[in-house]
Amino acid sequence: MADLLLVHGSCHGAWCWRDLIPELTALGHSARAIDLPSHGSDPTPIADVTLDLCRDTVLAASSPETIILGHSWGGYPISAAAEADPNAMRGLIYQSAYVPHAGLSMVEMRRRGPRQVIGDAVEKSADGLSYSVLPDRVQQLFYHDCPSEVVTYALARLCPQAILPQDTPLPTSENFASVPKAYIRTTDDRTVPTEYQAQMAQCADPEQHVTINSSHSPFFSQPEHMAKLIDRIVRRM
Numbered sequence: 001m002a003d004l005l006l007v008h009g010s011c012h013g014a015w016c017w018r019d020l021i022p023e024l025t026a027l028g029h030s031a032r033a034i035d036l037p038s039h040g041s042d043p044t045p046i047a048d049v050t051l052d053l054c055r056d057t058v059l060a061a062s063s064p065e066t067i068i069l070g071h072s073w074g075g076y077p078i079s080a081a082a083e084a085d086p087n088a089m090r091g092l093i094y095q096s097a098y099v100p101h102a103g104l105s106m107v108e109m110r111r112r113g114p115r116q117v118i119g120d121a122v123e124k125s126a127d128g129l130s131y132s133v134l135p136d137r138v139q140q141l142f143y144h145d146c147p148s149e150v151v152t153y154a155l156a157r158l159c160p161q162a163i164l165p166q167d168t169p170l171p172t173s174e175n176f177a178s179v180p181k182a183y184i185r186t187t188d189d190r191t192v193p194t195e196y197q198a199q200m201a202q203c204a205d206p207e208q209h210v211t212i213n214s215s216h217s218p219f220f221s222q223p224e225h226m227a228k229l230i231d232r233i234v235r236r237m
Helices: 020-026 051-061 072-084 106-111 135-142 148-155 194-203 223-235
Strands: 003-007 030-034 066-071 091-095 122-124 130-133 181-186 209-212
Touching: 003 020, 003 051, 003 072, 020 030, 020 223, 030 051, 051 072, 066 072, 072 091, 072 106, 091 194, 091 223, 130 135, 135 148, 181 194, 181 223, 209 223
Parallel strands: 003 030, 003 066, 066 091, 091 181, 181 209
Antiparallel strands: 122 130
């Protein structure tokens, strides 16, 4: 069975894997989640958060037998980790996540997408260092097919997202290319357009590109199904 490390997306934390971890454990896997810097219980000031720091947080939690799953923005720290040390992990799984291309930052990747869906749903902080999702847009963006309890749970935990790491280019080389990859595409996603995900999923072999008919957050809306997809992926990795 696999050792799985789960890496959250923008404004989230390790808390978002609450429902998925038990499902993965029930299938026999070891599953754990981390808080990226300034998220969840991590005390790092937003002003100190960099892409390199996010990368190092992932590497510190990984081992050569670990399969790392990144959600949304989490695709960038896990890719940076693979670029820095491809031997520090067994493989990468992207779940509706950004896959770096041509040395672009995540901000540049988002701008190049076929549709812009989140611009009017976020508010930048007064100091310009972070942004937050407007509370009345959270359900529509992330959780439109999730139980109402999930929305309440998430609203109490969502936090500001540092902009600098997302606006930092990530060049990749053979290091990154050498790491096995899979992609889970969410087909009813209102945060990262599903047709854009289909393009980014080309990083993976065709048999390691799977879909789930869900919002941006299948770990909340369909945790059992999500766990089974991950199980299928890791058995091929």
